[in-house]
Amino acid sequence: MHILFVHRSGSGQFAALIASLVAQGDEVTLISERPAPGQPGLRQLAYTVAAASTQHPALVATDYHLRTGEAVAGLMTSLATSDPPDVVIGHTGWGGLLFARDALPDAALLGYCEYYYRSSGSDLDFGATAPIPQPERQRIRMRNAAQLLALDTLDAAYAPTQWQRRQYPAAYRRRIAVCHDGIDTVVCRPEPRAGFCLPDGRVLTPGMPVVTFAARDLDPYRGYPQFMRAAALLAERHPESILVAVGGDGAGYGRPREDGISWREAMLAETGLTGRIVHIPWLPYESLIRLFQVSAAHVYLTVPFVLSWSLLEAMACGCLVVGSDTPPVREVIRDGVNGFLAPFDDPALLAQRIGEALQRAPLTAPLRRAARETVRAGYERERCIDRQLGWIRRLAG
Structure with a gap:
């Protein structure tokens, strides 16, 4: 089985999952803007995001996501002809999955839903002493544009916590399972002799x-x-x-x-x-x-x-x-x-x-x-x- 991961910065939240798949003998590929340090058994493909062209402040993130999607789709298209993956797993927030369905129509898509930006009731207005300016609300709403388009193409999705899942719109929330990245409780343990x-x-x-x-x-x-x-x-x-x-x-x-x-x-x-x-x-x-x-x-x-x-x-x-x-x-x-x-x-x-x-x-x-x-x-x-x-x-x- 060939599993393709997509993440902006190395293996990110997928590090332990990738290690488990490699240990089981699966073929694993990672597409990333900033490749991870050498990991035995993991093939890494790097992409470069073209310079932004928009001047509209509300579209800066969307422009970056679009160009990320284009770059990742180019690598996916190459894999589609040479070594097509069975499953694609990617972070939904940075545009990497934006055109995955078009580039790899036969692969199953699993999205990692880390955070959905909201203009109220979340980090943007937490503790605010003055109303959030309309341009800022518009900017934060547009930041979800590529993520929403990607969510619409996924076969399945998951978020690391219940609260993070609840930030997503109800129409998508019912399709998002909850599973944390995982904590190594053997390494992270009490140690009375620690120094x-x-x-x-x-x-x-x-x-x-x-x-x-x-x-x-x-x-x-x-x-x-x-x-x-x-x-x-x-x-x-x-x-x-x-x-x-x-x-x-x-x-x-x-x-x-x-x-x-x-x-x-x-x-x-x-x-x-x-x-x-x-x-x-x-x-x-x-x-x-x-x-x-x-x-x-x-x-x-x-x-x-x-x-x-x-x-x-x-x-x-x-x-x-x-x-x-x-x-x-x-x-x-x-x-x-x-x-x-x-x-x-x-x-x-x-x-x-x-x-x-x-x-x-x-x-x-x-x-x-x-x-x-x-x-x-x-x-x-x-x-x-x-x-x-x-x-x-x-x-x-």
């Missing part, structure tokens, strides 16, 4: 008052400013706490600050935490897991948006997570059962909940166990991959 070495040489171990925060980039979408304001209060109330934040200085999911400085620089200046908090721009995956294993309280905040793997990885490591009381997080964390919840934009209450986690550390073992069991029951990688493999076999048949 994490800070850049200054200090070694952190389980039982120490370590408060952690992690995101790809330290941006407002993942609540970094709110975390820093809460951390400043926590540092006053709990001077023994050790604060560690992992994340880069990129714009992340939001937009760069107008003053040109990073959110890290801005929040250090606002809170006065310079020298009190340890910032680490990036960690290898194994080191991040060790950090979770020594954490006494892990803070995970997000606006209504895509749920991060890091939340589930931290829970699988037995972290006591203090999460934002926002819809994506509420799907996973129940306050006082397998973690704590706090309002996204209330640093005082967030600091209070983190402080409770530190003060009650000896009594939080049941919550930590429940957090891990939540991941094992609903997000364990082997089960998720088995389910996805079942879909592929049925579509191929």
Whole structure:
């Protein structure tokens, strides 16, 4: 069986699924704009997106999606004559599947539905203090254009969480199953003997008052400013706490600050935490897991948006997570059962909940166990991959 994957950035969310298919002896091809590092058994085809031609701000994303679709369809057409795939699996959001049905009419199409943009009740207007301008609403609505066209051609689709599925229009929602990418609960596990070495040489171990925060980039979408304001209060109330934040200085999911400085620089200046908090721009995956294993309280905040793997990885490591009381997080964390919840934009209450986690550390073992069991029951990688493999076999048949 020949399985073709389409993703903008390497194997992305399909990495574990691709590895399983390769291990089973299937032929696997990946079409990507930014190919993944060498993966044995995986054939990779790269495409280049032509320069945009539109000047209309609401069509910038659509123009990119259209040109992506054209480039991917060209590679698909070549495969159709030389080595046609049985099943095509692709991310629906970036245009890669836009013309898949035309290029590969005999292949079964399975779409990965990560996020459907909405002009209200979602990330765009979350916490907004003023009405969202009409041009911005129009821009965000147009961002779904290619995705809707692709959805109309799919044989099946799935989303990683129930909340992400619910963002899609009802007409398509009933065709979208729910299955997470999967968390490796063997790697992500509690480890009483874990140790994490800070850049200054200090070694952190389980039982120490370590408060952690992690995101790809330290941006407002993942609540970094709110975390820093809460951390400043926590540092006053709990001077023994050790604060560690992992994340880069990129714009992340939001937009760069107008003053040109990073959110890290801005929040250090606002809170006065310079020298009190340890910032680490990036960690290898194994080191991040060790950090979770020594954490006494892990803070995970997000606006209504895509749920991060890091939340589930931290829970699988037995972290006591203090999460934002926002819809994506509420799907996973129940306050006082397998973690704590706090309002996204209330640093005082967030600091209070983190402080409770530190003060009650000896009594939080049941919550930590429940957090891990939540991941094992609903997000364990082997089960998720088995389910996805079942879909592929049925579509191929």
